[in-house]
Amino acid sequence: MTALDVLWVGLGGGLGSLLRWWVGRVVGERYRSDFPLGTFLINISGAVPMGYLSVLFAVDWHTRHGTVLTALCLTGIIGGYTTFSSMQMDAVKLAGARGQVRAASYLGLSVVAGLLAAALGGALALVRG
Amino acid sequence: MVNFVILVMVGGGLGAMLREFVMLMVPNPVNGFPLDILAANLLAAFLLGLVTALHRRQILSDDVNMLLGVGIMGGMSTFSSFVYGSVVLMHASIASAVVASVYVVVSLALGYLAIIVGDKLGSRAHRPVPAAAGGAQ
Numbered sequence: 384m385t386a387l388d389v390l391w392v393g394l395g396g397g398l399g400s401l402l403r404w405w406v407g408r409v410v411g412e413r414y415r416s417d418f419p420l421g422t423f424l425i426n427i428s429g430a431v432p433m434g435y436l437s438v439l440f441a442v443d444w445h446t447r448h449g450t451v452l453t454a455l456c457l458t459g460i461i462g463g464y465t466t467f468s469s470m471q472m473d474a475v476k477l478a479g480a481r482g483q484v485r486a487a488s489y490l491g492l493s494v495v496a497g498l499l500a501a502a503l504g505g506a507l508a509l510v511r512g
Numbered sequence: 513m514v515n516f517v518i519l520v521m522v523g524g525g526l527g528a529m530l531r532e533f534v535m536l537m538v539p540n541p542v543n544g545f546p547l548d549i550l551a552a553n554l555l556a557a558f559l560l561g562l563v564t565a566l567h568r569r570q571i572l573s574d575d576v577n578m579l580l581g582v583g584i585m586g587g588m589s590t591f592s593s594f595v596y597g598s599v600v601l602m603h604a605s606i607a608s609a610v611v612a613s614v615y616v617v618v619s620l621a622l623g624y625l626a627i628i629v630g631d632k633l634g635s636r637a638h639r640p641v642p643a644a645a646g647g648a649q
Contacts, residue, residue, distance in 0.1 A: 384532070384536065389529055389532055389533075392528050392529055392531075392532045393525035393526065393528060393529045394525060395528065396524045396525045396526075396527060396528020396529065396531075396587045397521040397522065397524045397525030397528070397587075398521070398524075399524060399528070399587070400520050400521060400523065400524020400525070400527065400528075400582070400583055400586055400587045401517060401520050401521045401524065403524075403582075403586060404516070404520045404582055404586075426591040426592070429591065429592040430591065430592050430595050430596065432592075433592035433593065433595075433596045434596050434599065437596055457593075458528065458531075458532060458593075459528055461590075461592050462528055462531065462587075462590040462592060462593055463524045463525075463527065463528045463586070463587040463590075464592070465590055465591035465592040465593075466586045466589050466590070466591055467553040467556065467557065467589035467590055467591045467594055467619075467623060468553065468556040468557045468559075468560040468585045468586060468588070468589035468623075468627075469560070469586055469589075470591060470623075471557045471560075471623040471624050471626070471627045472557075472560055472561070472564060472627055474624055474627075475561075475624065475627045475628060475631070486624075490620050490624070493591075494595065494616055494620065497591060497592075497594075497595035498595050498598060498599055498602075498616075500595070501592070501595045501596040501598075501599045502599045504596075505596075505599065
Protein backbone atom coordinates (compact mmCIF):
# COMPACT_ATOMS: atom_id res chain seq x y z
CA MET A 384 0.00 0.00 0.00
CA THR A 385 1.63 3.19 -1.22
CA ALA A 386 0.51 6.81 -0.82
CA LEU A 387 -0.74 6.71 -4.40
CA ASP A 388 -2.87 3.66 -3.63
CA VAL A 389 -4.51 5.61 -0.80
CA LEU A 390 -5.46 8.28 -3.32
CA TRP A 391 -7.02 5.62 -5.55
CA VAL A 392 -9.01 4.44 -2.53
CA GLY A 393 -10.16 8.03 -1.98
CA LEU A 394 -11.22 8.52 -5.59
CA GLY A 395 -13.04 5.20 -5.69
CA GLY A 396 -14.64 5.81 -2.30
CA GLY A 397 -16.00 9.15 -3.51
CA LEU A 398 -17.51 7.58 -6.64
CA GLY A 399 -18.91 4.60 -4.76
CA SER A 400 -20.48 6.84 -2.11
CA LEU A 401 -22.07 9.01 -4.77
CA LEU A 402 -23.56 5.91 -6.39
CA ARG A 403 -24.82 4.73 -2.97
CA TRP A 404 -26.52 8.06 -2.34
CA TRP A 405 -28.09 8.08 -5.81
CA VAL A 406 -29.39 4.49 -5.61
CA GLY A 407 -30.73 5.18 -2.11
CA ARG A 408 -32.61 8.22 -3.38
CA VAL A 409 -34.05 6.48 -6.44
CA VAL A 410 -35.22 3.46 -4.44
CA GLY A 411 -36.56 5.70 -1.66
CA GLU A 412 -38.65 7.70 -4.13
CA ARG A 413 -40.23 4.61 -5.68
CA TYR A 414 -40.69 2.40 -2.64
CA ARG A 415 -42.20 3.73 0.56
CA SER A 416 -42.19 1.33 3.47
CA ASP A 417 -40.63 0.73 6.86
CA PHE A 418 -38.34 -1.88 5.32
CA PRO A 419 -35.04 -0.19 4.37
CA LEU A 420 -35.01 -1.55 0.83
CA GLY A 421 -32.48 1.00 -0.47
CA THR A 422 -29.65 0.02 1.87
CA PHE A 423 -30.53 -3.64 1.46
CA LEU A 424 -30.33 -3.53 -2.34
CA ILE A 425 -27.13 -1.45 -2.24
CA ASN A 426 -25.39 -3.91 0.05
CA ILE A 427 -26.46 -7.04 -1.80
CA SER A 428 -25.67 -5.59 -5.24
CA GLY A 429 -22.22 -4.57 -3.93
CA ALA A 430 -21.46 -7.97 -2.43
CA VAL A 431 -21.66 -9.78 -5.81
CA PRO A 432 -18.94 -7.77 -7.61
CA MET A 433 -16.86 -7.78 -4.42
CA GLY A 434 -16.76 -11.58 -4.53
CA TYR A 435 -16.34 -11.71 -8.30
CA LEU A 436 -13.53 -9.14 -8.57
CA SER A 437 -11.69 -10.32 -5.46
CA VAL A 438 -11.33 -13.78 -6.95
CA LEU A 439 -10.55 -12.41 -10.41
CA PHE A 440 -7.87 -10.01 -9.16
CA ALA A 441 -6.27 -12.61 -6.92
CA VAL A 442 -6.19 -15.27 -9.65
CA ASP A 443 -5.52 -13.42 -12.89
CA TRP A 444 -4.67 -9.79 -12.59
CA HIS A 445 -2.59 -9.41 -9.48
CA THR A 446 0.76 -9.61 -11.20
CA ARG A 447 -0.33 -7.50 -14.17
CA HIS A 448 -1.98 -4.57 -12.46
CA GLY A 449 -0.57 -4.71 -8.94
CA THR A 450 -2.59 -3.11 -6.20
CA VAL A 451 -4.05 -0.17 -8.13
CA LEU A 452 -7.19 -1.98 -9.30
CA THR A 453 -7.73 -3.47 -5.85
CA ALA A 454 -7.38 -0.04 -4.23
CA LEU A 455 -9.62 1.72 -6.76
CA CYS A 456 -12.33 -0.90 -7.37
CA LEU A 457 -12.53 -3.08 -4.28
CA THR A 458 -11.47 -0.93 -1.34
CA GLY A 459 -12.58 2.29 -3.03
CA ILE A 460 -15.66 1.97 -5.23
CA ILE A 461 -17.35 -1.14 -3.84
CA GLY A 462 -16.19 -0.47 -0.27
CA GLY A 463 -17.55 3.07 -0.46
CA TYR A 464 -20.74 1.95 -2.21
CA THR A 465 -21.78 -0.60 0.39
CA THR A 466 -22.34 0.45 3.96
CA PHE A 467 -22.39 -1.23 7.33
CA SER A 468 -23.17 1.86 9.40
CA SER A 469 -26.38 2.76 7.51
CA MET A 470 -27.57 -0.83 7.80
CA GLN A 471 -27.19 -0.66 11.57
CA MET A 472 -28.85 2.76 11.66
CA ASP A 473 -31.78 1.33 9.67
CA ALA A 474 -32.01 -1.54 12.15
CA VAL A 475 -32.13 0.82 15.14
CA LYS A 476 -34.87 2.88 13.45
CA LEU A 477 -36.77 -0.29 12.55
CA ALA A 478 -36.57 -1.45 16.17
CA GLY A 479 -38.13 1.85 17.25
CA ALA A 480 -40.94 1.64 14.71
CA ARG A 481 -41.66 -2.08 14.46
CA GLY A 482 -39.89 -3.73 17.39
CA GLN A 483 -36.62 -5.54 17.90
CA VAL A 484 -37.71 -8.74 16.20
CA ARG A 485 -38.16 -6.85 12.92
CA ALA A 486 -34.77 -5.19 13.38
CA ALA A 487 -33.04 -8.49 14.06
CA SER A 488 -34.80 -10.09 11.06
CA TYR A 489 -33.61 -7.27 8.81
CA LEU A 490 -30.00 -7.67 9.97
CA GLY A 491 -30.20 -11.45 9.64
CA LEU A 492 -31.73 -11.24 6.16
CA SER A 493 -29.12 -8.70 5.03
CA VAL A 494 -26.22 -10.84 6.21
CA VAL A 495 -27.51 -14.14 4.84
CA ALA A 496 -28.34 -12.54 1.47
CA GLY A 497 -24.97 -10.75 1.53
CA LEU A 498 -23.03 -13.94 2.25
CA LEU A 499 -24.84 -15.73 -0.59
CA ALA A 500 -24.25 -12.80 -2.94
CA ALA A 501 -20.51 -12.65 -2.16
CA ALA A 502 -20.20 -16.44 -2.54
CA LEU A 503 -22.11 -16.27 -5.84
CA GLY A 504 -19.79 -13.56 -7.12
CA GLY A 505 -16.72 -15.60 -6.19
CA ALA A 506 -18.16 -18.73 -7.76
CA LEU A 507 -18.94 -16.88 -11.00
CA ALA A 508 -15.31 -15.78 -11.25
CA LEU A 509 -14.09 -19.35 -10.73
CA VAL A 510 -16.34 -21.01 -13.32
CA ARG A 511 -15.85 -18.23 -15.84
CA GLY A 512 -13.10 -19.85 -17.83
CA MET B 513 -28.40 19.24 -5.31
CA VAL B 514 -24.98 19.97 -6.78
CA ASN B 515 -23.88 20.79 -3.24
CA PHE B 516 -24.98 17.37 -2.03
CA VAL B 517 -23.14 15.62 -4.86
CA ILE B 518 -19.90 17.33 -3.88
CA LEU B 519 -20.41 16.75 -0.15
CA VAL B 520 -21.17 13.04 -0.58
CA MET B 521 -18.30 12.50 -2.99
CA VAL B 522 -15.69 14.34 -0.93
CA GLY B 523 -16.98 12.76 2.29
CA GLY B 524 -17.05 9.28 0.76
CA GLY B 525 -13.48 9.65 -0.48
CA LEU B 526 -12.26 10.79 2.92
CA GLY B 527 -14.22 8.01 4.63
CA ALA B 528 -12.75 5.31 2.40
CA MET B 529 -9.22 6.61 3.05
CA LEU B 530 -9.93 6.68 6.80
CA ARG B 531 -11.06 3.06 6.54
CA GLU B 532 -7.79 2.20 4.83
CA PHE B 533 -5.82 3.91 7.61
CA VAL B 534 -7.80 2.15 10.34
CA MET B 535 -7.19 -1.18 8.57
CA LEU B 536 -3.46 -0.47 8.31
CA MET B 537 -3.28 0.34 12.03
CA VAL B 538 -5.35 -2.54 13.42
CA PRO B 539 -3.57 -5.92 13.28
CA ASN B 540 -5.52 -9.10 12.57
CA PRO B 541 -5.10 -11.97 15.03
CA VAL B 542 -3.59 -15.24 13.78
CA ASN B 543 -6.93 -17.06 13.64
CA GLY B 544 -7.96 -14.86 10.69
CA PHE B 545 -10.62 -12.87 12.55
CA PRO B 546 -11.00 -9.68 10.43
CA LEU B 547 -10.49 -7.27 13.33
CA ASP B 548 -9.45 -4.45 10.97
CA ILE B 549 -12.77 -4.35 9.08
CA LEU B 550 -14.67 -4.74 12.34
CA ALA B 551 -12.82 -1.75 13.84
CA ALA B 552 -13.59 0.48 10.84
CA ASN B 553 -17.27 -0.60 10.80
CA LEU B 554 -17.76 -0.08 14.55
CA LEU B 555 -16.08 3.33 14.49
CA ALA B 556 -18.27 4.39 11.56
CA ALA B 557 -21.44 3.09 13.24
CA PHE B 558 -20.66 4.92 16.49
CA LEU B 559 -19.96 8.19 14.67
CA LEU B 560 -23.09 7.80 12.49
CA GLY B 561 -25.23 7.41 15.63
CA LEU B 562 -23.62 10.52 17.08
CA VAL B 563 -23.98 12.62 13.92
CA THR B 564 -27.58 11.53 13.31
CA ALA B 565 -28.59 12.52 16.84
CA LEU B 566 -26.87 15.91 16.52
CA HIS B 567 -28.56 16.44 13.14
CA ARG B 568 -31.95 15.52 14.60
CA ARG B 569 -31.45 18.23 17.24
CA GLN B 570 -30.43 20.63 14.45
CA ILE B 571 -27.00 21.15 16.00
CA LEU B 572 -25.58 19.94 12.69
CA SER B 573 -26.96 21.34 9.41
CA ASP B 574 -28.22 19.23 6.49
CA ASP B 575 -24.97 19.94 4.62
CA VAL B 576 -22.75 18.78 7.49
CA ASN B 577 -24.92 15.70 7.96
CA MET B 578 -24.54 14.93 4.26
CA LEU B 579 -20.76 15.29 4.41
CA LEU B 580 -20.32 13.34 7.66
CA GLY B 581 -23.21 10.87 7.86
CA VAL B 582 -23.76 9.91 4.22
CA GLY B 583 -20.24 10.67 3.00
CA ILE B 584 -17.55 9.95 5.60
CA MET B 585 -19.32 7.37 7.78
CA GLY B 586 -20.90 5.65 4.78
CA GLY B 587 -17.54 5.53 3.01
CA MET B 588 -15.69 4.38 6.11
CA SER B 589 -17.96 1.44 6.80
CA THR B 590 -18.29 -1.42 4.36
CA PHE B 591 -20.72 -4.29 4.00
CA SER B 592 -19.15 -5.95 0.97
CA SER B 593 -15.76 -6.59 2.62
CA PHE B 594 -17.59 -7.75 5.73
CA VAL B 595 -19.55 -10.48 3.94
CA TYR B 596 -16.80 -11.41 1.49
CA GLY B 597 -14.28 -11.77 4.34
CA SER B 598 -16.75 -14.06 6.10
CA VAL B 599 -17.23 -16.20 2.98
CA VAL B 600 -13.46 -16.61 2.56
CA LEU B 601 -13.11 -17.69 6.20
CA MET B 602 -16.05 -20.09 5.96
CA HIS B 603 -14.42 -21.80 2.99
CA ALA B 604 -10.99 -22.19 4.59
CA SER B 605 -11.58 -24.79 7.30
CA ILE B 606 -14.02 -25.90 9.99
CA ALA B 607 -12.14 -23.87 12.60
CA SER B 608 -12.17 -20.79 10.35
CA ALA B 609 -15.89 -21.27 9.73
CA VAL B 610 -16.42 -21.05 13.49
CA VAL B 611 -14.32 -17.87 13.58
CA ALA B 612 -16.41 -16.48 10.69
CA SER B 613 -19.67 -17.19 12.50
CA VAL B 614 -18.39 -15.45 15.63
CA TYR B 615 -17.25 -12.54 13.45
CA VAL B 616 -20.69 -12.13 11.86
CA VAL B 617 -22.60 -12.29 15.14
CA VAL B 618 -20.14 -10.02 16.99
CA SER B 619 -20.19 -7.48 14.12
CA LEU B 620 -23.97 -7.31 14.06
CA ALA B 621 -24.36 -7.07 17.84
CA LEU B 622 -21.57 -4.55 18.45
CA GLY B 623 -22.48 -2.49 15.36
CA TYR B 624 -26.03 -2.15 16.64
CA LEU B 625 -24.75 -1.17 20.08
CA ALA B 626 -22.31 1.33 18.57
CA ILE B 627 -25.20 3.20 16.89
CA ILE B 628 -27.13 3.30 20.17
CA VAL B 629 -24.13 4.50 22.20
CA GLY B 630 -23.38 7.21 19.60
CA ASP B 631 -27.04 8.24 19.55
CA LYS B 632 -27.21 8.44 23.36
CA LEU B 633 -24.09 10.59 23.44
CA GLY B 634 -25.42 12.88 20.69
CA SER B 635 -28.79 13.20 22.41
CA ARG B 636 -27.18 14.30 25.66
CA ALA B 637 -24.46 16.55 24.35
CA HIS B 638 -24.87 20.16 25.33
CA ARG B 639 -25.89 22.52 22.59
CA PRO B 640 -22.93 24.74 21.76
CA VAL B 641 -23.38 28.33 22.88
CA PRO B 642 -23.51 30.65 19.84
CA ALA B 643 -20.31 32.66 19.75
CA ALA B 644 -21.96 35.89 18.68
CA ALA B 645 -25.02 35.76 20.92
CA GLY B 646 -26.81 39.09 21.00
CA GLY B 647 -24.91 40.26 17.96
CA ALA B 648 -26.05 41.93 14.76
CA GLN B 649 -29.62 40.57 14.81
